Amino acid sequence: MRFSFVRSEVANGLRRNFTMTVALIVSVAVSLALVGAALLMRAQVDRMKGYWYDKIEVSIFLCGKTSVAFTCTGTVTAEQRANIETVLGSLAPTVQEIFYESSQDAYGKFQEQFAGSAILANISPDALPESFRVKLDDPANFEKVATALQSVQGVESIQDQRQLLDRFFQILKGLQSFAIAIAAAMLFVTVLLVMNTIRVSAFARRRETSIMRSVGASNISIRLPFILEAVVASVIGSMLATAGILATKYWVIDARLAPNLTFIPFITWSQVLAIVPVIFLAGVGITVLASSITLRRYLRG
């Protein structure tokens, strides 16, 4: 089977089947773009988790003047504070680092965060509780710390920052599942489109294929032009999907989101580029599979 002959057969097939080919390209592009989006979202969540979990602390707020928790009897005493620190110290290696933040420190941070805001005037240092900030070896070990401290005198409340983040990650995960569901549906449509395109194509060229069979052309050389037709369409579709994803990274993430949301670590170019081969493999793999199965049915040797 000579290359130039296969090439002209494929070009002819694509031209004759123009509308189907366009439909196939668009369908492949949309479904793969969605697959890519789902993969990017996963990479984004992983990256944010890695970044934020590293910074996560457990805050142990101590009793203030107005605290009502049953472990509180007015402002925490120096003795109680020392006891809490001892309990925390005994929790090593789960507890890795312990910082003490006084009401005055908290007020300083608050001033920094809300500089220029009217809210500052209403807040005095004693309205902000003093606290221990604790770094854990693994954020998942929060329960250990909570159980050890929840009934210790002088502790007003224990806050796990991870819980705040996890709610946010849950939303992202939901979005990701949604994208995967749509991508799966689109891929299914793409498979059907490939099958239909191949069937129409095989029917339009039944005379050619019957001649090929009768002169003893090998099965692969009879089927190759059809499969290559689908592959050409899927490669073009994959390129469009890739272009869409790269454009999203360049124009949406890098140009718009990243400068405005500096506290979020966005996916890097290398993470985006790692998705490209997956898109091409998925696109070409699915079309080759779908067209081979169809040809087996419609071009019996």
Place this chain on the structure above:
Amino acid sequence: MISFDNVTKHYKNTSMPALAEIDLNIEQGDFVFLVGASGSGKSTLLRLLLREETATSGTVTVDGVNVAKIRHRDVPAYRRNMGIVFQDFRLLPGKTVFENVAFGMEVIGKHKSEIARKVPALLELVGLEEKSHRLPSELSGGEQQRVAMARAFVNQPKLLLADEPTGNLDPATSVGIMKLLDRINRIGTTVIMATHDVATVDQMRKRIVQMEDGKIVRDQERGMYGQSGQAL
């Protein structure tokens, strides 16, 4: 060269077998007419030879090879030893005469230089060297069938199967096609031709195998179509 040994072919969902316990021997260089009404089993016999179908029971042997035992991927190579011509010519309307014949060589991977050398020779054999750049639509039915025969002959097959090759042609044109088949037969090619064409059969005076309801009812050297079938 070809032998059918007690061959029966039963298609799915039919009560009558298409071929019933057929025994037939054809030697290299024979010219055989396969005659009989539609549905008598002629086409099934050709399909078994082409290995488009395999026998339900019995064995079909071609050149010492049990056709049913050929592996699926070896079927194309097997078919290169035979040429086939159809009633409807099966030319590609968008390709010229030359390209139509060349197509048969291209799809089995023949080199351009070989195609350029061989196709004109084949067109000369069928008497169409002058029309190699015409499209099939510009040719008469007889000429189109000649192109199809040139294409069937690209591999220099030892066996040529013809399924009603004159079915769409007028008698005068048919004579030309038969002369060509005769010429191909004289250079040693075995020719098996399924036909309804009484005039052609009578004129050629070749071996006749007559079929009825899947059975061979007459096998006669130098026969005439009109002679009623006698028991063998």
